Amino acid sequence: MAVKMGYKETEVGVIPEEWDVKPLQELCIAVLDCHHSTPVWTKAGAVVIRNQNIRDGKLDLSEASFTNDQHFAERTRRATPMFGDLVITREAPMGLVCMIPEGLRCCLGQRMVLLRLNCEEASSTYVLYALLGEDVQRSISVAGGTGSTVSNLRIPVLKQLKIFVPGLPEQQAIATALSDVDALLSALERLLAKKRDLKQGAMQQLLTGQIRLPGFYEEWVVKRLGDVARIQRGASPRPIDSPVWFDQNSSVGWVRISDVTKSGMYLRETTQRLSPLGVQYSRPVARGSLIMSICATVGRPVVTEIDVCIHDGFVVFDDLQADKLFIYYTLKWIEPNWSKHGQTGSQMNLNTGLITGTEVSLPPLPEQTAIAAVLSDMDAELATLEHRLVKTRALKQGMMQELLTGRTRLL
Structure with missing residues (x-):
């Protein structure tokens, strides 16, 4: 295929004629590996940049780590990170990049490299984005498989990463x-x-009656969930032992914990669907029902918008004597506390008795x-x-x- 006018073919792709392709080291005045030891951790002092502090191309110090002056001096003997320097991780995972912000006194943790750019050749911010780009990240992924269990980006490979340079x-x-x-x-x-914080505050105030909506003055009552709904556990055993129980052409979904955790208020799809035999060995749930997970991810409620069956990792709230969405939000409010009372084994689970006996505050239906x-x-x-x-x-x-x-x- 002919190259478009004004562009040229290079070893790593087509670029504008006036652009160059250069190895990363030619854009840097220094490529410095980290100190290969663990510093002494302190509650305050100089910041130690670690892999977990680099997220989406930015330095996140919401959970910062620190070291003392002695170890800071050891780790900055070759160079002290300064504003505009880039940091890239070598492993676990490799290829994470961020820029050192202005005014930060810091040193590098393990498994990372400091890049000091030549400001006459390259913009630090441009090189940051170039390193985060699909092409360079793909090169890092391909070149980094040097360890037996952990991929590792070696310094010679890092220096030779090809960068498009306008x-x-x-x-x-x-x-x-x-x-x-x-x-x-x-x-x-x-x-x-x-x-999200505002909604969390609104849930706390509205679901407990701390704040009343205009026009409502009647007293609330406290009831057990078992008095508000008929709570039934899904069928056991789960239909997982035979492929004849599944039929992807069926309209009846089989609800898995992962289906619930990735959905919002409404469950609109499942990853698997059941054959008539699978339905027979599960508990069918009517469309529009309120269900809740009771194992692994405990206490996660969802309203079904499709025909589904549930296994013994769920309960369904049938014959609700309350507003369905009010109970949904009440369960969402309770959700963080379920794990404190659940039974532990190979995984956390809730028994039906605990759920039916849980007390909730209920205003009048309107x-x-x-x-x-x-x-x-x-x-x-x-x-x-x-x-x-x-x-x-x-x-x-x-x-x-x-x-x-x-x-x-x-x-």
């Missing part, structure tokens, strides 16, 4: 564009976290419905923000692929 002004323009999208992502993540509506609206807002966040992340990935390969030009 002129410095274009590097800076690309870095600015991608940084702007990252700023938008950070703002969305902060807003989402704030909205107030239950109103509270559930408020919390549902908050969930809808959260879902909209989460969808926007997913779309923005996908937009950033597309922009990185376009801008870092020169398919789309900014200058």
